[in-house]
Amino acid sequence: xxxxxxxxxxxxxxxxxxxxxxRRPLSLLVTDVQLAGAMSGLELVQAVRQLKHRNARVPILxxxxxxxxxxxxxxxxxxxxxxxxxxxxxxxxxxRVSNMLHxxxxxxxxxxxxxxxxxxxxxxxxxxxxNRYYLGDIAAQRVPEAxxxxxxxxxxxxxxxxxxxxxxxxxxxVGDLVLTETGALLQRxxxxxxxAARIGGx
Numbered sequence: 001x002x003x004x005x006x007x008x009x010x011x012x013x014x015x016x017x018x019x020x021x022x023r024r025p026l027s028l029l030v031t032d033v034q035l036a037g038a039m040s041g042l043e044l045v046q047a048v049r050q051l052k053h054r055n056a057r058v059p060i061l062x063x064x065x066x067x068x069x070x071x072x073x074x075x076x077x078x079x080x081x082x083x084x085x086x087x088x089x090x091x092x093x094x095x096r097v098s099n100m101l102h103x104x105x106x107x108x109x110x111x112x113x114x115x116x117x118x119x120x121x122x123x124x125x126x127x128x129x130x131n132r133y134y135l136g137d138i139a140a141q142r143v144p145e146a147x148x149x150x151x152x153x154x155x156x157x158x159x160x161x162x163x164x165x166x167x168x169x170x171x172x173x174v175g176d177l178v179l180t181e182t183g184a185l186l187q188r189x190x191x192x193x194x195x196a197a198r199i200g201g202x
Contacts, residue, residue, distance in 0.1 A: 001030075004094055013037035014044040021048060021055045027101055029055075033064035033071065042075055049079035057107070059100040063088060126176060127183025130197035138195060157199075158186075 001008035006027070011017040014035050021029065029048065033041040045060055062075045065086035072083045081103075082096050122134035130138075139155075146153045160182065167175040179198075186196040 001097065004097060006097075014039035014041065014047075017044060018047055021058070022051065022053055026055050026058045027104060028061065028097065029058050030061045030063060030097075033062060033066065033075070042071075042078060045075060045079045059104045061096060061100060124183070124198040127179055127198050129183045129186065130195060132197065132199045135195065135197035135199070 009020065011020060012035075014031070015037055017029070017031070018039075031041040031044050035041055035044070039047070041062060041064070045062065048058065048060065049056055060080045060082075062080040062083045063086060064071060064083070075083055081100060084093060084096055122130055122137075124131045143153055145151075160178070163175065163178070166178055183196070183198065190196050
């Protein structure tokens with residue numbers, strides 16, 4: 001792995017590896033099937049896939065000297081992404097690792113793009129405030145919940161007076177600046193649990 005320019009850390013037992021996986025982000029997990037300690041490589045794969053952690057999706061390459069078809073299938077069904085038999089050919093190992101890292105990179109890019117699209121879908125691009133669609137969704141959740149628990153709900157609707165005059169007198173770029181600064185002010189004033197959104201217009 002170091003020959004490929006990667007930083008590698010080894011753990012003699014699956015239990016130690018699982019602790020490490022929960023503490024820091026990883027790009028790849030390589031595990032033997034037969035390990036020292038109570039937990040096997042298959043159990044490590046299962047435990048990683050059940051984590052509530054970003055490393056639950058880490059690519060896993062399983063290695064074994066026992067070239068049994070049933071063992072391979074069990075590993076792949078339980079979350080291993082690939083399998084290589086011992087004795088390990090270095091070129092094959094390097095190729096499989098490179099392919100898995102490339103796929104992991106593509107997955108991270110796709111997730112980042114999805115997160116960006118999600119943010120774009122629920123925020124106003126000019127002010128950075130939530131938009132009317134997000135406000136409708138969150139209100140549909142929060143208001144009934146507040147009623148159920150007997151909690152007060154407050155909704156304030158603000159309007160900027162004479163905003164058209166700003167646009168007409170100073171131009172739309174200045175009007176946009178006024179909206180942006182107003183949005184920033186509202187965000188600063190919001191306390192925990194409060195939401196500022198732009199419904200539209202001013």
